Amino acid sequence: MAHVARIRFLGTAAAVPTTSRGLPCVCIEREGGLLVFDVGEGAQAAFARAGLGWNRETAIFVSHLHGDHCLGLPGLIQTMSMQGRSRPLAIYGPGGTAEFVTANLRMLRFSPPFELAVRDVWEGTIHHTKDYAVSACRADHTIPALSYLFREADRPGRFHPERARALGVPEGPLWKELQRGREVQGVTGTVRPGDVLGSGRPGVSVGYSGDTRPTAGLERFFAGCDHLIFDSTFAEEHSGRAGATGHSTAAGAAALARNAGVGHLILTHFSARYADDAAPLAEARRIHHTVTAAADQMSIEV
Numbered sequence: 001m002a003h004v005a006r007i008r009f010l011g012t013a014a015a016v017p018t019t020s021r022g023l024p025c026v027c028i029e030r031e032g033g034l035l036v037f038d039v040g041e042g043a044q045a046a047f048a049r050a051g052l053g054w055n056r057e058t059a060i061f062v063s064h065l066h067g068d069h070c071l072g073l074p075g076l077i078q079t080m081s082m083q084g085r086s087r088p089l090a091i092y093g094p095g096g097t098a099e100f101v102t103a104n105l106r107m108l109r110f111s112p113p114f115e116l117a118v119r120d121v122w123e124g125t126i127h128h129t130k131d132y133a134v135s136a137c138r139a140d141h142t143i144p145a146l147s148y149l150f151r152e153a154d155r156p157g158r159f160h161p162e163r164a165r166a167l168g169v170p171e172g173p174l175w176k177e178l179q180r181g182r183e184v185q186g187v188t189g190t191v192r193p194g195d196v197l198g199s200g201r202p203g204v205s206v207g208y209s210g211d212t213r214p215t216a217g218l219e220r221f222f223a224g225c226d227h228l229i230f231d232s233t234f235a236e237e238h239s240g241r242a243g244a245t246g247h248s249t250a251a252g253a254a255a256l257a258r259n260a261g262v263g264h265l266i267l268t269h270f271s272a273r274y275a276d277d278a279a280p281l282a283e284a285r286r287i288h289h290t291v292t293a294a295a296d297q298m299s300i301e302v
């Protein structure tokens with residue numbers, strides 16, 4: 001099966017980088033385009049290591065304006081500029097994001113050689129193409145914060161040329177019409193797309209929580225999503241800290257994933273206080289059936 005998208009983890013630490021984890025940054029790579037969720041400090045170095053390319057169609061989604069999620073923006077914009085980016089760059093984030101980016105660039109007396117469109121957004125569909133949409137939902141953190149959901153349009157079923165020929169539709173423009181979902185006239189009468197196309201497949205959905213406590217609203221927002229990347233800052237022994245600091249435990253993320261009917265839960269944003277991800281991962285796996293702990297430069301085909 002051809003994979004149309006890949007999730008790449010560029011930074012999976014919470015708050016401070018460690019020797020093995022950089023600050024939050026996750027990419028969805030699809031057919032030439034990149035969607036980037038959060039840009040922690042140093043993200044451009046992880047970008048370079050991953051070989052993601054500096055001039056691809058790119059949209060960036062910032063969850064909130066805590067430094068570990070946005071301080072990489074000025075550096076990434078400068079590196080893209082020095083690497084010859086010419087395509088426009090779209091950046092979305094909660095209120096204050098546009099001011100954060102423009103103030104940084106102004107103080108650096110830096111003006112990128114490409115078009116930069118930074119927009120403050122809140123809930124709803126904020127970015128879409130004919131192939132996918134990204135929507136936002138308010139998260140529950142210590143400052144205004146957003147969670148994001150990437151949803152691909154449903155993929156059409158496979159075209160069967162032999163069926164089209166058998167129904168008297170010659171190869172050419174009429175095949176294109178059928179593939180676009182329109183009826184055509186064959187030699188023996190009307191031919192419907194369903195006569196020549198296999199059944200369609202639902203598009204892939206990927207959720208990204210940013211920093212948040214688990215909430216009923218997010219449970220609805222992420223309902224049925226295929227892959228959910230969720231705040232797992234703390235293990236259960238520090239669940240009090242999680243609530244107090246506007247974060248989730250791995251078990252809290254797993255309970256939300258289970259209740260929301262999520263397929264695959266991916267834990268990220270790990271506190272530096274844990275030597276490894278064994279405890280949070282084990283706690284989440286007791287609650288949800290499919291759980292992965294994210295690691296820097298990990299890549300998942302979806």
Ligand SMILES: [Zn+2]
Pocket residue numbers: 014015024066068069211269
């Ligand atoms: Zn954070």
Ligand SMILES: [Zn+2]
Pocket residue numbers: 064066141211
């Ligand atoms: Zn935060």
